[in-house]
Amino acid sequence: MQLEILPLSTPKNKIADESQLVFGKQFSDRMFVMEFDRGRGWHSARIQPYGPFSLEPAAMVLHYSQEIFEGLKAFRRADGAIALFRPKDNIARFNRSAKRMCMPEVDEQFFLDALLELIRLEADWVPRSAGTSLYIRPTMIASEPMLGVRPADQYLCYIILSPVGAYYKGGIAPVKIWISDHYVRAAHGGTGEAKTGGNYAASLMAAKEAAENGYDQVLWLDARQKKYVEEVGSMNMLFLYDGKIVTSPLNGTVLDGITRRSVLQLLVDRGYQIEERALSIDEVMEGAENGRLAEAFGTGTAVVISPVGSFCYKNRCVQIGNGKTGELTMKIYQELTDIQYGRQPDKYHWVMPV
Template structure:
């Protein structure tokens, strides 16, 4: 399938002061778009001006939430070049989400090339200041106008780009985590491992409640027993426990994070033993009290690594250290991964794809 590139009649002005960039608020001049029709397959691929598109009020995504998305970044490296980080892994996960949501898969090589072409055309939008990047959001939605609970016969797949500022404007800072003993994010057999909007919409109520009490994130426990750690909002969770990196296993209820994969690989290279097991919430508090749990952090595309300073559960709070200082291992993992992404450290894993 050929990708048509349409002209941009009125380019937007670039943002001169990159310190004013915020996450997900500004968008570039162009977007990629293609459609799917049952019996015809994917068609009409093009890179066109960014802007609204028409959708019927009965579009099935609006009623039955057939929708998936991805998130990855392009980085301005120290030599001025632009590179993507593990984009093939994101495209492969996009297709896994599509299968689970009964949506059509994309040709992975074609879709990856489309993303590369789009980023190449918008390369001037990749910011240059330390910690900044270009966020890439591939999305698929069901567009068939039909009120009926079944897989749709028509879909749109598109990619938009957003220049984003440094996540930690004041430096890497630990966050405060509220552990929910009532709300759950996902259950076995559900869609917890799928990157679909419904998972995030379902988390908003608890997140708002936590924010109202002064916490930054909600840590979810397993749906069956409300006992074992799963993940935090938009991040996978890792703990340094007895000198090992402990993280919840992938068993269908948490996202198979690309950043999580990268951190586990880097930790093993650093000589850390990695243990994928269900960590009980009681172990967190007992581990902090005994000194066996020394660090905790979240991992995700937006934050890369987010250190945790304190946990609160059922009215009890435990601080990691003084609650304000990033742990040594957390800092080293953050510096190593961002060093690879921005080209300051060698990429020995083949993760970086230059534009």
């Protein structure tokens, strides 16, 4: 398949003051688009000006949520060059999500080449100040107009780009986490490990409840017993417990986070023992109180690392450590961002030059 580059007539004005960038609000000049028709496969791949699509009101995505997406970042390095972080892992996960949602897979090499071409054309949109990046959102939707629950025969796949500001403006800061004892995110056999819109729509009610109670994020427990830690909003959770790293296993209900994967590797190389096991909420609450749980943090592309200052479960609230960012959490944040921004050599080959 050929990638066509369509002309851009009127470039947008960029936000000059990068401290004013708001996550996911502004989009670059161009986007990548391709279309799928059953019988024909993927076709009409192009880079075109960013703009609205025309969809029929009966488009199946609008009724039955056959949709998947990804999130990764391009970083501006000290020498001005641009690099992506583990893009092949995101594209592989995109295809795993596609499979789960009965959607067509993409050719991974073609998709990566198209993404690289898009970033090269939009290089000016990669911000330059400390902590900023260009957020990349690959998406696929069922575009066929048809009322009836079955896999669609037509799809649109696209990539849009959004310059984002530094997540931590005043330095890395701990969050307060609300543990939902009523709502659940994902059950075994469900779609928890796919990056599909419905998972996020279903999470809104608990997030609203958390916000109303003054909390930043929701920690999900397993759906069967509401006892074991799964993940948080758009982050995987890691705990420094009895000097070891504990994190929930990837058993189908948790997203296989690329930041999680990277952080676990950094921790192994620092000599930490990793326990991928079911961690009960009682262990978390008691561990916070008796000091066995020294640090807790979330990992995800948007935040990189998010230290947890406190957990609240059934009206009982506990502080983690002294409520501030833990020492190990800080070191891992520093090490990972140093690799992403090219301040430290990348012995893992995670960084891909654009």
